[in-house]
Amino acid sequence: MKIIVMGANGLMGNEFRRVLPARETYFASRLDCDITDINSIRRYIRGLNINDEFTIINCAANRDAERMEFDDYDLAKKITVDGPHNLAVVANEMGGRLIHFTSDYVFDGTKNTPYLESDKTNGLSVYGRLKVCSEQDLLATANNIIIIRPAWIFSSYGKDFVKTIYNLGQTRPELHVVYDQVGSPTYGADLAKYIAQIIPQIKQNTREIYHLTNEGVCSWYDMACAVKQNCNLPCEIIPVRSHEYQQNARRPSYSVLDKSKIKRDFNLCIRHYSDALKECCEQIKGK
Numbered sequence: 001m002k003i004i005v006m007g008a009n010g011l012m013g014n015e016f017r018r019v020l021p022a023r024e025t026y027f028a029s030r031l032d033c034d035i036t037d038i039n040s041i042r043r044y045i046r047g048l049n050i051n052d053e054f055t056i057i058n059c060a061a062n063r064d065a066e067r068m069e070f071d072d073y074d075l076a077k078k079i080t081v082d083g084p085h086n087l088a089v090v091a092n093e094m095g096g097r098l099i100h101f102t103s104d105y106v107f108d109g110t111k112n113t114p115y116l117e118s119d120k121t122n123g124l125s126v127y128g129r130l131k132v133c134s135e136q137d138l139l140a141t142a143n144n145i146i147i148i149r150p151a152w153i154f155s156s157y158g159k160d161f162v163k164t165i166y167n168l169g170q171t172r173p174e175l176h177v178v179y180d181q182v183g184s185p186t187y188g189a190d191l192a193k194y195i196a197q198i199i200p201q202i203k204q205n206t207r208e209i210y211h212l213t214n215e216g217v218c219s220w221y222d223m224a225c226a227v228k229q230n231c232n233l234p235c236e237i238i239p240v241r242s243h244e245y246q247q248n249a250r251r252p253s254y255s256v257l258d259k260s261k262i263k264r265d266f267n268l269c270i271r272h273y274s275d276a277l278k279e280c281c282e283q284i285k286g287k
């Protein structure tokens with residue numbers, strides 16, 4: 001089984017570089033393959049001369065929900081919906097399978113018990129609504145598709161909440177962090193590891209959505225406090241409400257994701273985010 005990682009220079013692309021076997025995997029940057037151009041995808045995959053089964057993992061994205069509220073809508077749609085659609089079309093043509101990521105932002109946060117895959121989606125932001133469109137489109141287009149909904153990804157790579165707290169917490173006396181948004185953090189390294197584990201078990205002609213985060217539930221405030229503790233930051237963390245913290249994109253106030261389906265279907269054992277966060281903080285401190 002060969003694996004092609006698209007958008008391989010981003011946060012999750014780098015996490016996959018750590019866990020996928022180098023001999024079996026092709027890592028495509030945006031320059032190697034632009035997913036918004038279907039012929040670029042065809043050219044790139046044909047050039048690999050794969051004579052085996054293959055899986056495309058799509059990490060190519062624009063996840064800047066804040067900017068997306070104001071940026072050109074068609075551009076945002078191009079990378080969030082049209083690009084994944086192109087990958088599905090080419091995967092169908094060449095007999096491959098697609099793994100794609102959406103997000104907890106597909107939900108509006110009005111539930112107060114963990115969201116199931118079958119729950120009604122209702123994105124509150126442009127990013128969230130476009131992720132809903134991409135899910136609907138891929139389920140209708142792709143012959144073989146797994147859509148993974150992670151949430152609140154943290155990692156030693158790329159831009160994320162943990163590094164933001166770590167960097168600001170060393171220079172500012174206090175940090176204001178929202179405590180009225182509750183979710184399920186996901187360690188990028190664990191997400192990549194769990195996906196590598198499930199790939200050999202995916203059945204032919206699958207069309208499924210799965211929630212996949214670490215175990216545990218917290219607010220952004222709780223998570224910031226845990227980063228402060230793990231990294232011995234000298235700052236004070238002040239809890240604030242979302243409306244006191246200026247943001248353009250509306251976020252779900254509750255987006256805990258139920259992971260029973262992926263645990264059952266793939267026999268996955270998922271660790272608690274607090275253990276993963278300790279590991280991530282150690283890596284960030286060591287850099």
Ligand SMILES: NC(=O)c1ccc[n+]([C@@H]2O[C@H](COP(=O)([O-])OP(=O)(O)OC[C@H]3O[C@@H](n4cnc5c(N)ncnc54)[C@H](OP(=O)(O)O)[C@@H]3O)[C@@H](O)[C@H]2O)c1
Nearest residue numbers: 007009010011012030034035036060061063101103150153
């Ligand atoms: N990070 C999170 O907190 C989070 C949470 C939930 C879900 N997700 C989802 O998880 C997936 C992976 O996210 P990530 O955090 O790894 O994103 P990321 O760090 O922003 O990486 C995205 C990568 O996509 C590349 N890219 C952009 N446009 C492209 C194009 N047209 N063709 C090919 N590549 C292109 C970028 O290339 P350049 O390096 O050249 O810009 C970048 O390397 C996304 O679908 C995201 O929505 C992320």
